[in-house]
Amino acid sequence: MTTLLDDLRAIVGAAHVLVDDGSDALLAYERDWRKRYRGHALCVVLPGSTDEAAAVVRRCAQEDGLSIVAQGGNTGLVGGGVPDASGRQVVLGTKRLRAVRRIDVDNQTITVEAGLALQEVQSAAADAGLLFPLSLASEGSCTIGGNLATNAGGTQVLRFGNARELCLGLEVVTAQGEVWSSLHGLRKDNTGYDLRDLFVGSEGTLGIVTAATLRLFPRPRAGVTAWATCRTLADAVTLMRRLRAAFDAELVGYEAMNAASLALVGRYFEALRAPLALTDAAGAPLWSVLIDLASPHEQAVLRERAEAALAASLDAGETVDVAVPANEAQSRALWQLREAIPLAQGVEGLNIKHDVGLPLSSLAAFVESADAALQAVVPGARHITFGHLGDGNLHYNLQAPAGGDAASFLARHEIAVNACVHDVVDRFGGTFSAEHGIGRLKRGEMALRKPAPAVAMMKAIKGALDPRGLLNPGVLLPD
Ligand SMILES: Cc1cc2nc3c(=O)[nH]c(=O)nc-3n(C[C@H](O)[C@H](O)[C@H](O)COP(=O)(O)OP(=O)(O)OC[C@H]3O[C@@H](n4cnc5c(N)ncnc54)[C@H](O)[C@@H]3O)c2cc1C
Known part of the structure; x- marks a missing residue:
């Protein structure tokens, strides 16, 4: 009788079944991007075609107590793509399905x-x-x-x-x-x-x-990126309303970042500097906004319209300062700055992340309420708040107080902080997972905060499509 590993090797080729050989060969598949989960896979299988993937699933389904974790780039932020510690999960990696x-x-x-x-x-x-x-x-x-x-x-x-x-x-x-x-x-x-x-x-x-x-x-013919600073998040929302009215579907991206998140980038990525001050003349922190416009019309016209809209926002007091880069390289650098925030957070150490979504009309009030509520729970913690403001989606993250130990901060405060933030989210009619999903990390919240009839319907769907629980058990659905 052949073993599971023999059969999997016969299906995908021996070179594409990876097993623990005492080295760290499987680490990249077993540990998540945030380094919050480290599992132990029975093996990693890399099928080279859909038929091979189907044969792998059929073969795994014959083994009692075995399950399959699909994995792509392993960049997920909620631990859904890595195996648990049982040693009874096969990671099915898709990296050879590339046509x-x-x-x-x-x-x-x-x-x-x-x-x-x-x-x-x-x-x-x-x-x-x-x-x-x-x-x-x-x-x-x-x-x-x-x-x-x-x-x-x-x-x-x-x-x-x-x-x-x-x-x-x-x-x-x-x-x-x-x-x-x-x-x-x-x-x-x-x-x-x-x-x-x-x-x-x-x-x-x-x-x-x-x-x-x-x-x-x-592909749009014209594109303009702009940076603006605002005194409050409410001002940033007002600016967005102005830009929506002026540009409608030409407004393609609208990101917001608090001063602390950009200061963190400055600490670890020297070359990435915000084009405008992070604080006002009195030293009060400002919100920075990154705006992307794209249009099928002339570049010069779009730029002119962008500059006019931003000048009007300055006159109206919605913005403190504005900058429109002179060329594409400068525009790209602004996006790099925004994209470096999660990387800088990673270097700074483990942190408590929230991926909240709210109606835009409630976003500023949410941040004010959550900031105030957290003062009682974790005084001194650094608020690294940034995200896709245009979608009402903020990454409302907490980093240990300056100089504090990141790992013990996370271990001590995560449960209380999550409860505090997500209670405020609930109060404003928002969601505790806007874009990262549930994975292993947020199953508890799913049980607590997702309406029971919704969870029951999801479980019924899971039971109908995967009655044996072969695919990624321990992820998304609460027990
Ligand atoms: C620096 C950084 C920035 C990020 N920014 C964003 C952002 O702006 N917006 C956003 O939404 N996310 C963001 N993410 C999160 C992450 O990149 C996304 O969730 C991404 O979609 C995950 O893709 P992946 O291939 O890495 O999936 P993985 O991490 O490998 O898997 C994620 C989940 O999908 C499942 N899965 C993977 N492939 C398959 C498949 N072929 N079939 C079935 N299930 C599968 C896994 O089982 C797991 O549950 C960011 C992550 C990082 C590290």
């Missing part, structure tokens, strides 16, 4: 395999003269399969929607090891329940995404 299967210029779609890095999808679309607008700081490493499994957001959701809105069809290996495909590129298909939408955001718990058909867009 661009088709670009249909007339239909404005691209069909790619799940393991292609997001940046490679963007490049393939650009080579065809089109735009794939999903954009995250992790785009060099995260995969399109992971983006869909987490329904990733990023910096252009305001204009183009998140991964779900960009997906027209999927190819999925089911928990039974069958292949279901809807890679048709249809924009209209009302033939019953939308199965695609079930798999998007399911974090590897319902099926393994092996390919997807994605929407593409015309």
Whole structure:
């Protein structure tokens, strides 16, 4: 009788089944990006085709007590893509599923395999003269399969929607090891329940995404990036209202960063400097706002309109100062600054992250209330608040007080801090997970805060599609 490992080697080739050999060969698959979870995999299997992935699932399904964790780029922030410590989980990595299967210029779609890095999808679309607008700081490493499994957001959701809105069809290996495909590129298909939408955001718990058909867009002719500082977050929201009225769909990105988050970047990335002061003349911290405009019209016209709108915001007192970079390199540097915030936080040490979503109209009041409530829980903690303001999505993170020990800060305060922040989120009608998903990290919140009928329906769906619990148990759904 052959063993599981022999059979998996026969399916994908011996070189593509990785086992613990006493070295740290599996570490990259077993530890998450934030270094919060370190599991132990029975093995890592890297199928080279959808058929191989399906055969792996069928073979694993024959073993009692075994389960499968799908993994793309392992950049997830909630621990959903790494195995638990049981040694009874197979990591199914998608990094060999990398083909661009088709670009249909007339239909404005691209069909790619799940393991292609997001940046490679963007490049393939650009080579065809089109735009794939999903954009995250992790785009060099995260995969399109992971983006869909987490329904990733990023910096252009305001204009183009998140991964779900960009997906027209999927190819999925089911928990039974069958292949279901809807890679048709249809924009209209009302033939019953939308199965695609079930798999998007399911974090590897319902099926393994092996390919997807994605929407593409015309590449904008003109683009302007701008930076502004505001006294309050409420002012930043008002500025956004002004820009929306003036630019409508030409406003594609709107990010906000508090002074502490940019100061942290300054500490670790010397070359990345904010173009405007982080404090006002009296030393009070300012909010910085990064704005992206894109248009099918003339560059000079867009720039002129942008400068006029920002000048009006200065006159109205919504902004303290504004800057419009002179060229593309300077614009890119501003985005690098924004994208370096989570990296700087990582270097600074473990921190308590929140990925909250609120109606824009409540966002400023939420931050004020949560900041005040936390004073009683963790006095002195540093508030690193930044995010996709245009989507009402803030990364409301807490770092240990300056000079404090990050690991013990996290261990001591995480539960109380989460309860405090998420209670305020609930009070303002928001969500405790706007774009990162649930993973292992937020299952407790799911049990506490997601309405019971919603959890019951999700469990029913899971039970129907994966009755044996083969796919990513311990993730997303509460026990
Ligand atoms: C610096 C940094 C910045 C980030 N910025 C953003 C941001 O702006 N917006 C945002 O939304 N996220 C962001 N993230 C989080 C992360 O990059 C996204 O969640 C991304 O979509 C994960 O893709 P991945 O390929 O790395 O997935 P992984 O981390 O490998 O997996 C994530 C989840 O998806 C499942 N999964 C992976 N591939 C498949 C598949 N083929 N089929 C089924 N399930 C699968 C896994 O089981 C796991 O549950 C950021 C992360 C970092 C490190």
